[in-house]
Amino acid sequence: MSPLKRVLVVLCSFVTVAALAIGGGILWLWNDAEISTVGKESFDNELSIPPLAKSRVDRDGTRVFDLRMQAGEKEFTNGRKTPTWGFNGDYLGPTLRAERGEKVRVQIKNGLDEASTVHWHGMHLPAKMDGGPHQMVRPGGRWNPHWRVDQPASTLWYHPHPHGATEKHVQRGLAGMFLLDDQQSARLPLPKKYGVDDLPVIVQDVKFDGAKFDHGHEMMRHAGFLGDRTMVNGTLRPYQKVGDELVRLRLLNASTARTYDFGFPDDRSFSLVGTDGGLLEQPARMKRIQLSPGERAEVVVRMEPGEKTVLRSFPQDNYGSAWEQRFSGGDDSFDVLELRAAKQLRASDGLPQRLGKLEVPDGKNPVRGRFFDLKQSGINGRAMKMNRVDETVTRGTTETWTVRNNNGMPHNFHVHDVQFRVLEVNGDAPPPELRGAKDTVFLPSGTTMKLAMRFDGPADPDTPYMYHCHLLAHEDGGMMGQFAVVERGHRAGTPSGEHAGH
Structure with missing residues (x-):
């Protein structure tokens, strides 16, 4: 056999071995990727129910809660302590509860060794109280957001929102529920004994x-x-x-x-x-x-x-x-x-035929429409910048936002401050689970949604709200933008790029 043929045989053998190795590796990764716990859980731990947060009412009628972000340890499995973060405890936080029309104030102390925030996910409130990346609380610092609850009874939650580190802070355990009540929901024969039914x-x-x-x-x-x-x-x-x-x-x-x-x-x-x-x-x-x-x-x-x-x-x-x-x-x-x-x-009462009336806009006569293209690299081709306002909206107006994901991977879309109505999913009427008030929606690849929302203020040209993918690694990577609410005829300011904390 000539030297050239020997070289070709060796090269072909090498390529074949490499191809088999790569193919075998991909097959192993494929088979190893699926996860299932179906039929494997012993269910031997009674469910922990987060306690209702204690509160007091000040002389002016404001309901006051106290939250402390702190490090701790929790035994998820007997005898094995896991380092964790939590609110007022070692992991997660208490359930806050307030009624529509109440003034609330949350006195937050950061007992961690790094700055963080507390965002009120789903809450309608002033931008300065939103708890986004512009409202960081330094280690040892305090923050006292306050607002009047002005939205229907609902299940909201709170969690950190530091730019570039939200995933890490939520994973460690900083999260809790915030339940809102109103007179309409109180009259309905729904299960309502917290922690019981x-x-x-x-x-x-x-x-x-x-x-x-x-x-x-x-x-x-x-x-x-x-x-x-x-x-x-x-x-x-x-x-x-x-x-x-x-x-x-x-x-x-x-x-x-x-x-x-x-x-x-x-x-x-x-x-x-x-x-x-x-x-x-x-x-x-x-x-x-x-x-x-x-x-x-x-x-x-x-x-x-x-x-x-x-x-x-x-x-x-x-x-x-x-x-x-x-x-x-x-x-x-x-x-x-x-x-x-x-x-x-x-015995439980049967569910009522009617529950209430939605308070989200129906999409008729919007003042304008906007388009948002979701990609892991950014929204509308731009990664998040703290000192850039991407969209400016006028207080008291209704808009339609069209959100598209053709990125080949799953995304979702969350808008701060507002609840919106899903008008269309790929041009069709939304399914039943998307016909209520929403602040976050799942957009699998190949999905376009049209949303209607109203911006009731208050106006604040210098403090923006966020919109972003709530797959937190995507958010941290820059898949987020900012919008400011302004009075008619006014312009947005330039928000500070600083987010080191108060």
């Missing part, structure tokens, strides 16, 4: 490296961090005893990147009664409800005496390509929470 269900996916959290990103997962198990209200393998025929689950996806499709193994129907911004106009019968990071849903489930059932997240097929489906969590499934009904259940 009205349950907060804060769902997070986690991964442990020994006793510590593993927050690393895998190379193939464009969505961000995806854990290999779930916990509810900081409880691994949770069960909840149920003593009523109807139980209301206030579902909050507090994960940083994972989207869930909640339902039950026996395919039972449940009633969707509320979305991000409050109650629907009428209950909607569902078998699945898909929630991306930041979204909430209030569902009512009927239980039979002595039965057990499991809240499960099922595989989803709308993430984009097969690659994204596999590596961004679409193929994954989780057993999340076991419900255990007592042998005798208290």
Whole structure:
């Protein structure tokens, strides 16, 4: 054999071995990517219910809460302490509760060793009180946001929002619910005994490296961090005893990147009664409800005496390509929470036919429309800059925003301060789960949504609100923009690029 032939044979052999190795590696990654806890959870820990936050009422009628961000340790598994962050405790925070029309003030102390913020996700309030990246609180610092609650009863939440570090701060445990009540919801025969038949269900996916959290990103997962198990209200393998025929689950996806499709193994129907911004106009019968990071849903489930059932997240097929489906969590499934009904259940009133009237605009006669193209590199081709206002809106006006994701991977879209109505999904009327008040929506690749929202102020040309992808690795990477609300004929100012804290 000539020397040239020998070289060619060696090269062909090398290429063949390399191709087999690469192909084998891809096959191994593919097979290893799917995660499932279905049928594997022992459900041996009673669900922890976040306590209702203590408050006091000042002489001027303001309801005052105290929150302290602090480091701690929590035994998620007996004998193994995990370093954590929390509000007023080692992990997560208490549930704040206020009524429509009340003035509230939250006295926040930062007991951490780095600056952070507290954002009131879903709350309508002045920009200076929003808790975005312009309202950082330095270590040892204090911040006292205050506002009047002026929106319907709803399930909101609070979490940090430091530019470039939101994912890390939320993963460590800084999150909690903020429930709003009003006279209309109080009159309705809905389950409303907190922690009894009205349950907060804060769902997070986690991964442990020994006793510590593993927050690393895998190379193939464009969505961000995806854990290999779930916990509810900081409880691994949770069960909840149920003593009523109807139980209301206030579902909050507090994960940083994972989207869930909640339902039950026996395919039972449940009633969707509320979305991000409050109650629907009428209950909607569902078998699945898909929630991306930041979204909430209030569902009512009927239980039979002595039965057990499991809240499960099922595989989803709308993430984009097969690659994204596999590596961004679409193929994954989780057993999340076991419900255990007592042998005798208290009778529950039937759900009302009508729940209320939506207070979000119907999209008629908007003053203008805007377009937002979602890409991991930025929105409308621009990455976030703290000192740049991207959009200026006029106080008291209604607009339609068209949001598109053709990026080949899942995204979602959250707008601060407002609740909006979904007018269209890919040109069609929205499904029942998107017909309520929303502040966050999931946009799988290939999706375009048209949203209607009204900006009721107050105007503040120098302090912007945010809009962004709530897959927090994407937000931290620059997939975020800023808008300012101004009086008619005025211009936005130039916000400070500083965010080191007060």
